[in-house]
Amino acid sequence: DTAVSQTPKYLVTQMGNDKSIKCEQNLGHDTMYWYKQDSKKFLKIMFSYNNKELIINETVPNRFSPKSPDKAHLNLHINSLELGDSAVYFCASSQRVFGEQYFGPGTRLTVT
């Protein structure tokens, strides 16, 4: 059973397009996160939701919009994709805010 899953695993798209990445967790956790890992492997928090409410919103362009339809899902929508958005995006979840985190397999986004 996959604990934290993401779709798609790979996403190749052109500049200017709009795309979404989906995340689902079956751990019963209350908190979910989106991270971005750049080409140098540096991991940075983007957003966090606790019980469907946004609790962390780092300095991220407003082209990025998270949506949490329920506690088990946190999706990431990106408008007007740019070359610099190319990265691996990881979803994670934890039982409580700032608790032990479990990561999804990542989505490799390539913008051409």
Next chain:
Amino acid sequence: GIQVEQSPPDLILQEGANSTLRCNFSDSVNNLQWFHQNPWGQLINLFYIPSGTKQNGRLSATTVATERYSLLYISSSQTTDSGVYFCAVFNDMRFGAGTRLTVKP
């Protein structure tokens, strides 16, 4: 925010050797986690260890919160241990830059 520094940045070992990876943090923490990112990119939980010592097979970790550091020990390393090891402090949602470990057969 809290600064998280990992050392060494790169480590090359022969199979069977032991190693110690270090994570220093600049302020008090009440949560700290170690991860292994394997060559396929998967982030694997190793330890959630805000304080004290834990062991899991060949791996163990110690966090001394009062002195602001955590150590990850890998004994009898195997080629499958290769990858990047991250320390993360979730008070401030910060990851260290990682230690890239290469274990040669």
